[in-house]
Amino acid sequence: MPSTPSTANLLRDLRRREGRSLRSAAADIGVAPSQLSRLERGQRGMGPEISDKLASYYGVPADVISIARGEVPADVVEIILSNPEAITELRRRYGPASSASGE
Template identity: 50%
Template sequence: MSDTPDTGVANVGNAPYFGGVSRKESAATLLRRLREEQGRSLRSVADEVGIAASQLSRIERGERGCNTTVGQRLAYYYGLPPELLELMEGTVPPDIVAILQAHPEELDRLRRLYGGGAEAHHDQRSARGLEEISRG
């Protein structure tokens, strides 16, 4: 039994993507960068993923988001973790939200391990709101 998702998309043979992602890089920018780094045309990627080239173009320009199916197909195509594109657009997977609601003490530990400057302070205020929700 395979642990690869049944996306209907052939993985292009890329090793899983473990490259760094800038906090300011959007999913659209990442997708375009990966395609260009691999020397692939917009049309060839769109054909292999099963979407229209115009749709992929709009996604790469940030004019259109990825629905779950298209996002999963693109993630698999490029060897990305499936949730990465969602996270880059600010959407936290529901299972992660549930974990943090059940264990809000983990927020501070995660900040200490991976935190940053001003963004971390803003995140602390947001986290307090999340902690209140989890208690409520």
């Protein structure tokens, strides 16, 4: 299954932030450059092993990539189900409108 546009954009942005070429990042991660390219273009999905390798390489929590893939960690789901008001609070504090208002 292909990855979502947000996953593809995240991966490309993380690599560019590190100033790495596609080939050098792929070699460091242990995947073929063509595989990383397809991930960054949203043409290929990834399993947990690749997801974990990418998170480790780019220095981000594995949950960041999982969430970009549309997978919400089970503990986060439980928190939200137990505290539905948290969704509104998160949007208020961290959503696009909050940065525009200077919060």
